[in-house]
Amino acid sequence: MTDTSTNVTAILADFVLNSRFENIPEDVKLESARTLLNWMGVAIGGCKHESVEIVLKTMGLRTEVGRASILGRKEQTDGLNAALINGISSHVFDFDDTHLATAIHPAGPIAAAILPIAEKRQISGAEFLHAIILGIDVTCRLGQSVSPDHYSVGWHISGTAGIFGAAAAASRLLGNNPQQTRWAMGLAATQSSGMREMFGSMCKSFHVGNAAKNGLMSAMLASNGFTSSEQGIEAKRGWANVTSTKQDYSFITEGLGEKFLISENSYKPFASGVVVHPAIDGCSQLRDEYGFKPNDVESINLKVNPLVMELTGKESPSTGLEGKFSIYHACAIAIQHGKGGENEFSDAAVNDPIAVSLRQRVKPEIDPTVPADAMGITINTKDGRTFKKYIKKALGSLENPISDAQMDDKTRDLCRPMLGDAGTERLIETCRNAANLANAADIATVATP
Amino acid sequence: MTDTSTNVTAILADFVLNSRFENIPEDVKLESARTLLNWMGVAIGGCKHESVEIVLKTMGLRTEVGRASILGRKEQTDGLNAALINGISSHVFDFDDTHLATAIHPAGPIAAAILPIAEKRQISGAEFLHAIILGIDVTCRLGQSVSPDHYSVGWHISGTAGIFGAAAAASRLLGNNPQQTRWAMGLAATQSSGMREMFGSMCKSFHVGNAAKNGLMSAMLASNGFTSSEQGIEAKRGWANVTSTKQDYSFITEGLGEKFLISENSYKPFASGVVVHPAIDGCSQLRDEYGFKPNDVESINLKVNPLVMELTGKESPSTGLEGKFSIYHACAIAIQHGKGGENEFSDAAVNDPIAVSLRQRVKPEIDPTVPADAMGITINTKDGRTFKKYIKKALGSLENPISDAQMDDKTRDLCRPMLGDAGTERLIETCRNAANLANAADIATVATP
Secondary structure, X not given: OOOOOOOHHHHHHHHHHHOOHHHOOHHHHHHHHHHHHHHHHHHHHOOOOHHXXXXXXXXXXXXXXXXXXXXXXXXXXXXXXXXXXXXXXXXXXXXOOEEOOOOEOOHHHHHHHHHHHHHHOOOOHXXXXXXXXXXXXXXXXXXXXXXXXXXXHOEOHHHHOHHHHHHHHHHHHHOOOHHHHHHHHHHHXXXXXXXXXXXXXXXXXXXXXXXXXXXXXXXXXXXXXXXXXXXXXXXXXXXXXXXXXXXXXXXXXXXXXXXXXXXXXXXXXXXXXXXXXXXXXXXXXXXXXXXXXXXXXEEEEEEEOHHHHHHHEOOOOOOHHXXXXXXXXXXXXXXHHOOOOHHHHOHHHHHOHHHHHHHOOEEEEEOOOOOOOOEEEEEEEOOOOEEEEEXXXXXXXXXXXXXXXXXXXXXXXXXXXXXXXXXXHHHXXXXXXXXXXXXXXXXXXXXXX | OOOXXXXXXXXXXXXXXXXXXXXXXXXXXXXXXXXXXXXXHHHHHOOOOHHHHHHHHHHHOOOOOOOEEOXXXXXXXXXXXXXXXXHHHHHOOOOOOEEOOOOEOOHHHHHHHHHHHHHHOOOOHHHHHHHHHHHHHHHHHHHHHHOOHHHHHOEOHHHHOHHHHHHHHHHHHHOOOHHHHHHHHHHXXXXXXXXXXXXXXXXXXXXXXXXXXXHHHHHHHHHOOOOOOOOOOOOOOOHHHHHOOOOOOHHHHOOEOOEOHHHHEEOOOOOOOHHHHHHHHHHHHHHHHHOOOHHHEEXXXXXXXXXXXXXXXXXXXXXXXXXXXXXXXHHHHHHHHOXXXXXXXXXXXXXXXXXXXXXXXXXXXXXXXOOOOOEEEEEEEOOOOEEEEEEOOOOOEOOEOOOHHHHHHHHHHHHHHHHHHHHHHHHHHHHHOHHHOOOOHHHHHHOOO
């Protein structure tokens, strides 16, 4: 059961410290700016969520002094609590980036951990993006080495693996030496936590914030000489063996420095569970192509994988959160609004009479031959027309990623209420141009009102 | 493998909130003052350890303002970081209390979590001791329900189970309602962490501090409405099932409120691994009874369980830490000094020529018929005399606990360098009299210079 044959903690520490930005492929660099922008959007959009308010109230009392930014807000706090809060707000809508092979949402733990460092020290935009690339690589490689067993046991992998990338990226930006970086990884291993049992409660996004905060703290403690095991990942009683029945370290070592897993990062166009994305994509497309109105629709017939009904079979959702897991609501808002952002999954949108009425005309039929990420859609209108669409790979999938323009629109929807129109354009431009910034602290500046 | 038949999270939350101090047996109340005093001594003794200095340096930068005490020191910090630091310092010498059935060191996570609450709010000494009793009960019952499997997998149970007692005790003192207390337990479950792989590094005591800090944070967040699973312990993917192959909840429910596991708490008289305690006890007794000097000793012959040599077989330790795990050094300092406190396990004591010379005369012989907690000792002097002692239950074991006078002496050894003679006597008196204090904040006051 235990594999202690490799020395992956040291391998990853050396990789993170020795990587050079000029050797990173151009498409990977571009992807890191996309990841950054997508993350900023969801974090700013989520910054007034109740979870965030409670954490700020709780921790703010403890930290009367601080100079780290809270995305989307005017308050400041200390670096560790900023990492916690920005990590929470970026995951609270479940609208952040996804590494599909592991189900990890990687930007949150890593970007939230290093932003306070950029605000405290002089870090260039290139160094900042580079740290994001490396942190995501560490987290996703580690996640793959224990997937899917680790997740099946009950661990929320975005938190449990996220903390390692946070510790690694922060170690690099703090100038930790190789031993300090191995200690930071050990400190991360011994703080790795977060269970799937908490899904449905505020703890889900708390895991992401906690990974950011504790990963940053790991790197800070190690930089001051706090010791740990130097084989926190692979030791007999290290993280991989204690938390998973599978350890395949070839996912960590193979192609390290050549292939960067941020290239496999995906960004949701729709603020809902991923299995209903083909429905929103297909219904929106048919609406735009044929111009019918909600009142014209007689029925919406779907052919879906059994998993879709298992996960999103809720016929009559009453809250926005329930709407995110309703195939009925997904079709309704796509036909009503032509999109599925956070606004279309608000409590108000779920209780809108037009959406309620459309939901009742959705007829899903289970078809095991339809893959879980595909869907067959047939819309019949009252005047007897029939429109069909088979979605093989929905918008936002790795094969059909959202365009830069679509990501900008998503960012606008999320950020305008917090930053205003001009402020949102400034944020978009700054993130897209991040590789050329002399000072990455500018990213935090444009992300606050 | 999974047992979800009981609702132990709710049972424990109700128990903690409904318990009344007047119903606690007198011997349990007395034990709580002993636990408090023993914990104070080791925390104050450890307050200048390098681990503490590093954490203070790291976290102090973040929290310029704060009013919670750091035991033994003049600096103050915020409540969460005080919980972290006081938890670390109390475990850094491995000289704190032990619940032998689970190997949990229970005072650290719980007392360190609630002391900052006592400094912020008006809590009586009785309420403070009561919270310690209940927190230790929660932690040790939970630990027993998953022992020994949980520890065998690789979890450091003082941290992983300690956080629940910290969250429960803090919930009570913060006035959390039952649902908030269940949330706090869920927040504790999803932050439970700490691996045995880290033993030998600073992370070992970090686990105890982290359990205190994160347990306190769990209770604080829950009190402000941060939601979690309400079945964090027993759910299908809850703490017990995810981290252990054994779940026997009868250890949680049986005798709850009648039997208090703090009564099974033990206090080390010697600052070393527990398997060498019979050697220190026996050699000290023979020295005191027969008055021989180090130079009189020809040989020290031992009959020991195989485990003793496996864990403490180091013949020539060169540091204090190595000395703690050397049966040779244990006999040497017992004959040289007649005791085995932290001073006898310093680097200087390990390199003292008298101790080095005595070590070379120790001859352990493995005898599987000798239990692991017993030892046969035969000392031959150069003038031909022979002294024998068989230690069945060493001083500090449950069957042979240290006396109040011995605990006071241990406290004096640890605290006089930090608090002075008069200050140390004040600490001893305040802890022993804690049940009658109008304000438990006095405990923190007398524990700082």
